[in-house]
Amino acid sequence: MDAADRLKQQLADRKIQRLLLQSNDPAQIVAALVACADAHTDLVIAHDYLDRGLIDRVIEDVSVDAVACQEVGHIRAVPGAGGSSEPASGKVLLMTSGTTGVPKVAAHTLDKLLDRIRATSSVESNVGGRWLLTYQPTGFAGLQVILTACLTSGSVVIASDRTPSEFAEAVERHAVTHISGTATFWRSFLVARRGLLAGGSTSPGSLRQITLGGEAVDQTLLDRLAAAFPDTRITQIYASTEGGALFAVHDQKEGFPAAWLEQGVQGSRLRVVDDELQVLSPRKMLGYASGQASPISGDGWLGTGDLVRVDQDRVRFVGRRDALINIAGSKVFPNEIETFLLSLPGITEAKVRGVPSPITGQAVLAEIVVEKGTDAEPVRRATMQSCRSQLARHKVPSMIRVLPAIEVSPSGKKA
Structure with a gap:
């Protein structure tokens, strides 16, 4: 037994x-x-x-x-x-x-957790895959990876250590075909992969599917992934512990089509209320078993906490409501500044947060990681100059720190 x-x-x-x-x-x-x-x-x-x-x-x-x-x-x-x-x-x-x-x-019900997986389990490129487990296996995203491997006759690959270099080596060693991870994971993975290639390793060429989820994804990262893996499908997935698996975007563009606000997508309806994305989905949670107030309204809509901006035919994520920085009454979205920083030369990762200020209430602190082998101070000075010349005054960081790495939470997101 x-x-x-x-x-x-x-x-x-x-x-x-x-x-x-x-x-x-x-x-x-x-x-x-x-x-x-x-x-x-x-x-x-x-x-x-x-x-x-x-x-x-x-x-x-x-x-x-x-x-x-x-x-x-x-x-x-x-x-x-x-x-x-x-x-x-x-x-x-x-x-x-x-x-x-x-x-x-x-x-959740198990049927609802399996709903989107069943819908894609017969796709030929998903069958028999080797899935690198980058997420915590006990969270929603990690469980989705495990269940997908089970339903598609696949296998799960677990790195010996949860570091970028070990993840990159596991991909080569086990000829991984599918990787799902946060934007933070993918930025560090690209750096680690460059290190392996510089050391004489060959690109495995086995990778069929790249999936990004759990964090806002910037266009710079999508472009870098497309350049590094030109023959690999790239998908952004929007899901959460409360909302379940909601929708996927395959066009390699930041955000999602604005038409989905009217048409719905993959069984879910979407709307924007006070700049917050709300979803009405058959795959959302039943509620909190732990007794907290539910974010689901009486008519079934779930407030995601994600703030978005509709820009012509695209809806772009600008940040989390609980991460907003207030500079003397002006709203600053950390994600917007991070996206700008990551577009600058020499920067491989960035984190922006608010810190107390006796004058403006809060100030913007930026932390960056520079490319290996690069002199950090010139990059820091050039970055500050770019911020001052290209960002609105209240968005300019009061300080930019160079760190060896940005701390990552067990969920794979910036801590």
Whole structure:
């Protein structure tokens, strides 16, 4: 009897309603998904980097009554657990990142999580692929990669270490065919790949599909990817823990067609309210199992928190609502300045954030990474000069710092 069968038997025998699994192992995650679906038990997939205190808080908030042990075929009961007030039905409960506190837990049905994957599983280029896992496997994006590999008779490739150089070496070593990652991942991957090529490695030529998601994507990055991989399909995917898999863009242009605001796309409807993108999708979460107020309105629309700008026939992402910088009453979008910085020579990564200012309330701080082998100070001075000559005064950074690397969160985004 394999792990999924053993787990299913225990769930049924002990009448477990809600199970928590804390594991980074894709095989364990899949086994738990199969067992819980068959036993009609809800599964909470927890990030492995959360400490015991946060896990205990989630167990209480979400009414978990059992926890999967390290060997997934076995479980332990949660002492004093009263069980969930709602009947178990095999739901999949996914966490937000939790990097700033207790994560929210979004409830999905397995069918809805598989909906977009099933729609593309028969595409010839997806069948039998080798998928590099760049995302945290316990998050929405990572789980989508794992499930896609399962439904397309593919395999998941896990780098020995989550560093750009190890990811690049894993692609060569295992002839990876599909990579899905954040814009931050792809910028660092391009740098690492150049290092391998300079060292005598040959480009594997196996890559069929590049997918970008989780962060706003600038045109400069899309152009660099197209130049580096001219025969590879490049897709931007828009999805979130709350919204599910929403839509994909294949035209290698920043943003998405404005016509979709009227026509809808891939089963979802889109609208812009107070500069925020809102979506009405059959694949969105059922709600937060952790009790927080839902961002879904009474008529089913989900506020994404992503601010956009409609520019003729294109809708472009300008930043997150919660990341806005207020400079003496003027709004500054960090993403807009980052996009500008990344278009300048010598810069491979950039992060912009607001810092306190006694005069304007906030000021703009820019952090950049320069190309290896480049003298950092001339690049920093030239960058400041470009900002002063080409950006509006309130958007000019008060300081530009050169860093060896930009910190990345477990979700693959800029921390």
